[in-house]
Amino acid sequence: MTSSAPLPPLIGIPVALAAGTAIPVQGRINGALGARLDDGVAAALVSFGTGLVVMILISLVLPRGRAGFRAIGPSVRERRFPPLYLAAGAIGAFFVFSQSLTISLIGVALFSVAAVMGQSLSGLVVDRLGIGPAGKRSATPMRIIGVVLTVVSVIWAVSPRFGAAGEPSSWLIPVLLPVAAGILLSFQQAMNGTAAFHYGTPITATLVNFIAGTVVLLAAWLAKVAIAGPGNALPSEWWYYLGGPMGCVFIGLGALLVRSLGVLLTGLGLIGGQLVGSLALDLFVPAPGSVVAFATVAGTLLTLVAIVLTTLPWPRGAAAAAARRRRIGTTAGRT
Secondary structure, eight states: OOOOOOOOHHHHHHHHHHHHTHHHHHHHHHHHHHHHHTOHHHHHHHHHHHHHHHHHHHHHHSHHHHHHHHTHHHHHHTTSSOGGGGGTHHHHHHHHHHHHHHHHHHHHHHHHHHHHHHHHHHHHHHHHHTOSTTOOOOOOHHHHHHHHHHHHHHHHHHGGGGGGGOOHHHHTTTTHHHHHHHHHHHHHHHHHHHHHHHHTSHHHHHHHHHHHHHHHHHHHHHHHHHHHOOOSOOOOOGGGGOHHHHHHHHHHHHHHHHHHHHHHHHHHHHHHHHHHHHHHHHHHSOOTTOOOOHHHHHHHHHHHHHHHHHHSOOOHHHHHHHHHHHHHHHHHHHO
């Protein structure tokens, strides 16, 4: 098994931000494809399917991809990680499902806040449990402050669009689905990072993700066709098929970065990149109804500040004081 050395935060965080910018572009493309096909499940299947083709080609062409593919069997047989990790791509399929089911009901802004809230909170838990390849990372007060500030910043950044969500009674129940999807995303990143470490490359972890996600979405699309029939024919414009390759970049870099940054910081970096990418799209390639207000820019900048804050260590004096309090409490409990 070969694996690249962990990246320092000074490099890893900008890479996470860059990877996150692909998310809103992918969402814009997949949304347009879903409208063209009149079938959100088919659009998701096309996205996963094209991503799968790209990953198969990369795995065949690159020596590290071929070596990683050969490592799948031994990794599973020797139980280097739980076999359930092979199904991590199903979480991506579930996230796409939650988009197609709820965005029309609650709007993009509320969906983003709900997903970010779930992902940020579960990132703390996943790091604390040590599920990812970076091992256990304590939920220090500095990391908790960074998570809270991130959620507040995202709410502020998307607040100009909240009017589309309607009355609270109409979105209170549907908002639980993106929260659940966001929670699962942290586990997916941890599973992918662990698998990539044992394969020796994130290429194979990304390939396995696209296989699992494509299988799930194909089954869902076949069921939908059996009930409601197929949607429109596939478009001829090439740009409709870029969503899958962008997903390859997002999933692959996420699997690589989790080992270096941990699940929480990787997730926050991707969230920051998502906001930056959304802001750039709204400024330079605006869609109908796009809103760029002071809150959009300020919330995005504050999110970046929150990410930097999360990387800072908790002051040694405070950590020592907390350790002394724990020792005193333990001693008192024994007497």
